[in-house]
Amino acid sequence: MPPLDLHVAVFGASGAGKTVLLAAFYRAQTQPSFQEEYAYKIQAVNKAQGNQLLGRFYRLEEGKFPEGSTRFDEIEFDFFPRDLPEAAVRVHWYDYPGRWWEDDPVDAEEREAMRQGLLKLGMSQVGILLADGAKYRSEGTGYIRWLFEHFADECDRLRRTSAATGEEVSFPREWILALSKADLFPPDYGARDFEREVCRDADDQLAKLCSVLRAEHAFGHRFMLLSSVAAPADSQVDPRTSLGVRTLAPAILVSTVEGAVREAQATRKEKSAKETFFQGLRDLVQFVDSVDDFLPKRYQIVSKILRFVSIKDFASTRVDRLKKVREDALRRGDTFKAVLTGMVAALRDEEGLRAYHQNQ
Template sequence: MPPLDLHVAVFGASGAGKTVLLAAFYRAQTQPAFQQEYAYKIQAVNKAQGNRLLGRFYRLEEGTFPEGSTRFDEIEFDFFPRDLPEPAVRIHWYDYPGRWWEEEPVDADERDAMREGLLRLGMSQVGILLADGAKYRSEGTAYIRWLFEHFADECDRLRRASAAAGDEVSFPREWILALSKADLFPPDYSARDFEREVCRDADEQLAKLCAVLRAERAFGHRFMLLSSVAAPPDAQVDPGTSLGVRTLAPAILVSTVEGAVREAQAARKEKSAKETFFEGLRDLVQFVDSVDDFLPKRYQIVSKILRFVSLKDLATARVDRLRKAREDALRKGDTFKAVLTGMVAALRNDEGLRAYHQNQ
């Protein structure tokens, strides 16, 4: 059976840390210790891209931060269960350079590359907007408000320009707001703290951004802390220490399922106005065999996910129960269930609980 395809679009201004994050994301999850603890590992589909990411990480170990990306990249990662030969999940990572949101294309070639890259947005189930933790720490509320206003204005400009050129740009409906460089914050600072600050201080800007993206509540209920390396004051950078990097793929997976539930709820005329997310998920499971008929194409993989991960596991299962289910799946050679339950478990361990918060 071919792997499940998840598509994620990653955005951030120049200097926000996208390039370092990608290198740390890849390096951390290729290590034997990670595979032993989480029961899966990742591998770049393109060997040259994988080697390039490792090269960036090793330069980090020498104290050299890589230059930010200046072009659109699509990188594919396969997720392999421990000791099983076939991949279960493939993540397509679309990396949009920060300068696209800050400057005009330098020539016709870049304009064409931008057009092709932005058309991939319609394939993405989840978008990630990366806020620069260093700027947020120094500038506070003003920076977050600027980020939302700027991103909303640029998305609106892009939509209008694309429509004039005959293209239809479709943005992801599900989003994660992630704070990079989280090592600059106190050790007890969590994604829940970040959520409280943003929703308190930038609610108007959040509403504007949701309206521009034409996705009700797209922002404001999924928050992450990400630290690719530890860089304490007056100390050497430690690329071996990170926060949230292992939680990122599980957050993408769960966000995809949640997006499908909302699409399914919207399509059902008899839906109660008070229906909760998990009531919607229960109904979705009941119709899992026909769910592909009414879900948009980018969400049709959810019917496969729900055949391998139970409703209880997605909603409320404790981390020990999930780990047991994962190990049972490995013994049976059940590729999909092993990886998917391993990902859900990663959201409920100590790092996941600090690095990821969902308020709805």
């Protein structure tokens, strides 16, 4: 059975840390220790891209931070269960270069690259907006307000520009707001604290951004802390100090399912305003055999996910139960259930609870 395809678009201004994050994301999840703990590993579909990411990471260990990407990159990762040969999930990672936020294309070739990149954004189930933790720490919520305003204006410009060419860009409807360089914050600072500050001090800018993206619940719902590596001034980078990197793929998976539930709920003429996500998920499962008939194409993979991960697994807060389900699936050779349940469990362990927070 072919792997499930998850598409994620990553945005961030120059210097926010997207390039470092991608290298750390890949390196962390290719290690035997990760596979043993989380019961899956990842592999780059393109070997050359995988080697390039590893090379970036090893240079990081020497304190050599890579230059930010100046082009639209697409990298594909396959997720393999421990000791099983078949890939269960393929993540398509679209890296929208920060320089494109700030400057116009330099020539026709770059304009065409931007056009192709924008078309791929419409395939994405989830978008990630990366806020620069160093700037947030030094400038406070004024930086977050600027980031939201700037991103909203840029999205509006991209939509108008693409519409003029007859190819209107479609942005993801589900978003994660992630704070990079989280090692700069106190050890007891969590995603919940970040959420509280943003919703308190930048609510008007959040509302504007949601309006521009034409998605009422796009922002202000999911928050992450990400630290690719800790980089103290007087010592080498310690690759064991990452935060949230191992939680990122699980957060993308769950956000995709939540997006499908929201779409399905929107198609129903009658529903309670107080209906919870899990009530909506239960209704969605009841119609899983025909879910593809009314969900947008980018959410059709959810019909497959819901055949392998039960409502009880999504709702459970007990990591031990989820790990037992995962290990049982591995023994049976059930590729999909092993990886998907393992990802859900990763959101509930100690690191996941600090690095990822949903307020709805």
